[in-house]
Amino acid sequence: MSVRTRYVATRVALTVPTLLAMSLFVFLLIRLVPGDPVRTMLGFRATPENVRTIRHELGLDRPLVSQYFSWLGGIFRGDLGQDYISHESLTQLLRERIPVTLELTIASMALALLVGVPLGVIASSGRRLGKATASIFTIAGISIPDFWLGTILILVFAAKLGWLPPTGYVPLSEDPLQNLRYMTLPVLTLATGEAAYILRTTRASMQETLERPFVTFLRAKGLRRHAIVYKHALRTASLPIVTVAGIQFGVLLGGAIVVETLFGLPGVGKLVVTAINQRNYTVVQGSVLVIAALFIVVNLVTDLFYGLLNPRLGEERA
Amino acid sequence: MTAATVALRHVRPRTITARLGGRQAAAGIGILTLLVLVALLAPVLAPHSPDAIDADHILAGPSWSHPFGFDALGRDVLSRVLFAYRASLGVSIGAVALALVLGLPIGVIAGYFGGVVDNLLMRPIDLLLALPALLLAISLISITGPGELVALFAIATIYLPILARVVRSSVLAVSRELYVEGARARGVSHARTIWSHVVPNALGPAVVQASVLAGFALQIEAALSFLGLGAQPPTPSLGLMLADGYQVLQQAPWADIFPGLAIAVTVVAFNLVGDGLRAKLDPRGISG
Amino acid sequence: MTVLRLDHVSVLYGRVSAVSDVSLAVDEGEIFALVGESGCGKTTLAMAVMGLLPRSAAVAGTIEFLGRDLTALGEDERAALRGDRISMVFQDPASALDPAFSVGEQIAETIRAHKPVGLREAKTRAIRLLEEVGIPDASRRYRDPPHRFSGGMQQRVVIATALANEPALLIADEPTAALDVTIQAQILGLMRELRRRHRTTSLLIAHDFGVVAQLCDRAGVLYAGQLVEVAPVAALFSESRHPYTAALLGALPSAEHARGALPAAPGQVPDLVSPPPGCRFQPRCPLRRAECDLVPPLAPVGDHLTACWATPETQALGRELAEARA
Numbered sequence: 001m002s003v004r005t006r007y008v009a010t011r012v013a014l015t016v017p018t019l020l021a022m023s024l025f026v027f028l029l030i031r032l033v034p035g036d037p038v039r040t041m042l043g044f045r046a047t048p049e050n051v052r053t054i055r056h057e058l059g060l061d062r063p064l065v066s067q068y069f070s071w072l073g074g075i076f077r078g079d080l081g082q083d084y085i086s087h088e089s090l091t092q093l094l095r096e097r098i099p100v101t102l103e104l105t106i107a108s109m110a111l112a113l114l115v116g117v118p119l120g121v122i123a124s125s126g127r128r129l130g131k132a133t134a135s136i137f138t139i140a141g142i143s144i145p146d147f148w149l150g151t152i153l154i155l156v157f158a159a160k161l162g163w164l165p166p167t168g169y170v171p172l173s174e175d176p177l178q179n180l181r182y183m184t185l186p187v188l189t190l191a192t193g194e195a196a197y198i199l200r201t202t203r204a205s206m207q208e209t210l211e212r213p214f215v216t217f218l219r220a221k222g223l224r225r226h227a228i229v230y231k232h233a234l235r236t237a238s239l240p241i242v243t244v245a246g247i248q249f250g251v252l253l254g255g256a257i258v259v260e261t262l263f264g265l266p267g268v269g270k271l272v273v274t275a276i277n278q279r280n281y282t283v284v285q286g287s288v289l290v291i292a293a294l295f296i297v298v299n300l301v302t303d304l305f306y307g308l309l310n311p312r313l314g315e316e317r318a
Numbered sequence: 319m320t321a322a323t324v325a326l327r328h329v330r331p332r333t334i335t336a337r338l339g340g341r342q343a344a345a346g347i348g349i350l351t352l353l354v355l356v357a358l359l360a361p362v363l364a365p366h367s368p369d370a371i372d373a374d375h376i377l378a379g380p381s382w383s384h385p386f387g388f389d390a391l392g393r394d395v396l397s398r399v400l401f402a403y404r405a406s407l408g409v410s411i412g413a414v415a416l417a418l419v420l421g422l423p424i425g426v427i428a429g430y431f432g433g434v435v436d437n438l439l440m441r442p443i444d445l446l447l448a449l450p451a452l453l454l455a456i457s458l459i460s461i462t463g464p465g466e467l468v469a470l471f472a473i474a475t476i477y478l479p480i481l482a483r484v485v486r487s488s489v490l491a492v493s494r495e496l497y498v499e500g501a502r503a504r505g506v507s508h509a510r511t512i513w514s515h516v517v518p519n520a521l522g523p524a525v526v527q528a529s530v531l532a533g534f535a536l537q538i539e540a541a542l543s544f545l546g547l548g549a550q551p552p553t554p555s556l557g558l559m560l561a562d563g564y565q566v567l568q569q570a571p572w573a574d575i576f577p578g579l580a581i582a583v584t585v586v587a588f589n590l591v592g593d594g595l596r597a598k599l600d601p602r603g604i605s606g
Numbered sequence: 607m608t609v610l611r612l613d614h615v616s617v618l619y620g621r622v623s624a625v626s627d628v629s630l631a632v633d634e635g636e637i638f639a640l641v642g643e644s645g646c647g648k649t650t651l652a653m654a655v656m657g658l659l660p661r662s663a664a665v666a667g668t669i670e671f672l673g674r675d676l677t678a679l680g681e682d683e684r685a686a687l688r689g690d691r692i693s694m695v696f697q698d699p700a701s702a703l704d705p706a707f708s709v710g711e712q713i714a715e716t717i718r719a720h721k722p723v724g725l726r727e728a729k730t731r732a733i734r735l736l737e738e739v740g741i742p743d744a745s746r747r748y749r750d751p752p753h754r755f756s757g758g759m760q761q762r763v764v765i766a767t768a769l770a771n772e773p774a775l776l777i778a779d780e781p782t783a784a785l786d787v788t789i790q791a792q793i794l795g796l797m798r799e800l801r802r803r804h805r806t807t808s809l810l811i812a813h814d815f816g817v818v819a820q821l822c823d824r825a826g827v828l829y830a831g832q833l834v835e836v837a838p839v840a841a842l843f844s845e846s847r848h849p850y851t852a853a854l855l856g857a858l859p860s861a862e863h864a865r866g867a868l869p870a871a872p873g874q875v876p877d878l879v880s881p882p883p884g885c886r887f888q889p890r891c892p893l894r895r896a897e898c899d900l901v902p903p904l905a906p907v908g909d910h911l912t913a914c915w916a917t918p919e920t921q922a923l924g925r926e927l928a929e930a931r932a
Contacts (some may be wrong), residue, residue, distance in 0.1 A: 143585035148578035159568045213701035221716045222689030235706045254452025276460045
């Protein structure tokens with residue numbers, strides 16, 4: 001088995017225990033609620049009989065271990081439980097909502113990379129004006145809270161200019177153009193902060209790479225600046241960028257929670273917030289697990305991609 | 319350490335600016351001190367009571383006596399921002415301080431002793447890192463219900479792993495240095511070595527990281543309050559103001575702009591401080 | 607024919623005078639060594655010839671390569687010469703090669719950068735070069751990234767890259783310093799073989815006299831940025847004319863030093879920000895005299911060129927100048 005195959009296999013294999021540990025964590029989290037969740041859910045309808053009935057329905061009167069395994073078993077069968085309040089299948093609910101969140105986060109990350117990386121390269125080897133502008137953009141982008149930027153964008157583009165709608169959503173499969181209209185502001189909101197981060201990382205990585213001895217040798221070979229920066233330096237510099245992008249995806253998922261609430265997008269983030277406010281624990285449990293799983297999978301993909309880019313795998317632990 | 323590094327250490331920067339770690343850090347520290355003073359002196363500085371309702375001026379715009387305008391209930395936005403700022407800043411600094419106080423010993427022990435201890439301590443820490451930050455905070459809050467103090471603990475929980483890792487990395491680097499081995503060879507006890515040699519040198523990167531994290535903590539606190547999961551009314555919070563301001567965005571944008579601006583400026587200050595101090599306190603670049 | 611001629615070349619890094627008024631000429635086919643201890647300016651000089659000094663460095667004087675003044679050329683023109691007509695081999699091969707690309711690709715890229723040659727042709731040539739420098743199984747190892755090679759093999763790759771376009775001048779900056787002694791011998795053997803085959807003019811930077819003795823025709827000795835002596839290698843070793851060279855050679859461990867301490871010149875290398883006036887070796891020189899405050903010219907002394915007022919040939923002139931000043 002080659003070094004690379006072994007790396008891939010290890011990484012994939014490691015994902016399983018991580019996911020399991022995550023599921024345990026989420027499971028325990030919900031059951032740590034002080035007091036009786038059922039009573040809280042029922043509110044004033046909490047007569048002792050109702051409480052007992054619901055507890056039995058939800059399986060909360062069974063030993064903890066058996067609850068966990070039956071939940072886990074359900075997951076493997078594709079059944080994440082029920083939304084307690086509406087009795088909808090949670091799996092169905094999530095299936096509708098995950099694409100929205102995915103579209104939001106993936107589009108934002110893509111835009112951030114498309115803008116951040118080239119600007120970062122320019123900021124590392126360009127003129128003073130470019131560098132100063134990049135610095136300002138970076139600091140501003142990182143410091144401004146996402147959702148505040150969102151409200152400003154809504155103020156300008158929706159309220160004042162009326163170009164784009166402030167809230168609402170149309171699925172991509174239904175009407176791409178409308179989807180674009182509704183998603184533009186949310187994606188811009190998330191992507192701006194992210195682009196600033198990517199820019200900063202790219203710039204730092206490029207600067208560090210350009211100072212390495214092999215770059216001097218490239219110049220000694222007579223290669224032009226263009227080839228040195230874009231063919232060679234970027235290649236080596238992209239490793240930290242990939243790592244950061246992977247980690248940042250988690251941040252984006254968090255940001256998506258707020259942005260979805262702000263723009264009224266029917267994604268998983270908004271679902272979680274609503275569920276928490278409703279004390280709808282089964283929904284919270286299922287959605288948190290799904291988001292966490294998503295993040296773990298993205299990390300896996302990032303690691304694999306990193307392995308692809310890094311020729312020294314196995315010989316060097318970055 | 320070579321003779322050269324020892325010699326360099328004795329070259330003391332002359333100006334205050336240089337002492338503080340350069341222009342960036344100096345500017346950041348300056349702004350930050352100002353902001354902290356403003357926060358502490360909020361009751362004194364606020365021109366009006368943050369809860370005083372002036373029904374005649376609901377959603378009125380900025381004026382000389384009310385530079386930030388009025389909100390939906392006719393309250394002075396400036397005064398509210400000052401008090402809310404105090405609360406939010408308190409939560410964010412408190413959260414990071416707590417994370418540092420808890421994370422430091424974990425990182426030191428894991429990094430210094432290594433091996434099984436390291437693994438034992440770091441595995442659960444890594445698990446916490448596997449969740450997106452805001453999600454983790456939200457999950458924790460879902461257990462206990464919303465609230466300001468809860469938000470503080472939740473944020474501290476998010477940042478504890480990061481700080482523990484940074485401390486651990488820098489302890490690992492420092493432990494390899496010859497002077498630590500020298501101390502052990504002289505028979506200095508573990509505790510002494512850690513206290514006198516390892517911690518002072520490992521603290522730098524953690525402080526840099528903490529400064530930057532404090533800024534992000536403020537943003538997360540605001541986000542949590544915005545979602546209704548943080549401070550609950552009547553406790554003031556910038557996030558709550560942003561949520562309220564969003565409701566009246568068209569009629570009274572100032573109710574939304576100024577709280578947001580307060581957050582942005584503070585985060586910039588924290589970042590300046592962190593980045594500026596980096597050259598001095600974290601030359602190895604451990605704090606990423 | 608003179609391939610490289612340096613005329614009163616000085617290099618300033620801000621306030622540091624790294625190279626001071628160096629003039630020398632390298633003829634076609636010869637291997638010229640630049641020797642001196644660390645920090646004497648040899649690498650700076652080499653980088654000045656290549657045009658690879660940082661922007662903050664100021665270069666005075668003319669650097670003539672095959673009749674063209676390099677200092678008068680623009681960056682694009684110099685880049686066109688680098689890797690094609692003038693090549694350089696660096697000290698540490700591991701840090702010279704790009705870890706993200708295969709060794710073959712890095713050689714082929716050098717060829718394609720300067721010659722209008724297609725991908726396949728460049729690859730063929732690269733493989734042939736790898737064979738020539740002694741990489742076994744070259745066509746397969748073409749694809750391997752640098753870290754799959756040992757230090758000695760990596761240096762062979764670097765040499766192959768440098769020679770890919772048959773340059774008129776090869777500059778080698780301590781090419782064996784980072785390698786084990788046994789590998790060193792191999793690389794030196796390779797270089798001897800290549801020299802025999804290609805007759806490439808070379809400028810070899812070294813601080814190890816053993817290397818110089820094995821490979822070079824003539825040698826120039828640098829001290830604190832000043833060129834103090836130039837001579838054919840054999841003559842340099844058998845009878846050095848400059849006090850510094852003598853001290854340097856005298857300090858080499860040998861059987862004669864079986865007992866006692868190694869002789870060393872007293873004092874230290876001067877501070878290059880404010881060096882002593884005139885000859886920079888004078889504070890440590892046993893033959894020091896008043897006129898040493900003036901820079902001694904590189905005067906022919908037998909078959910050497912020596913910059914010292916204490917040689918019989920220059921003594922008279924030196925004293926005259928000193929009196930004229932007084």
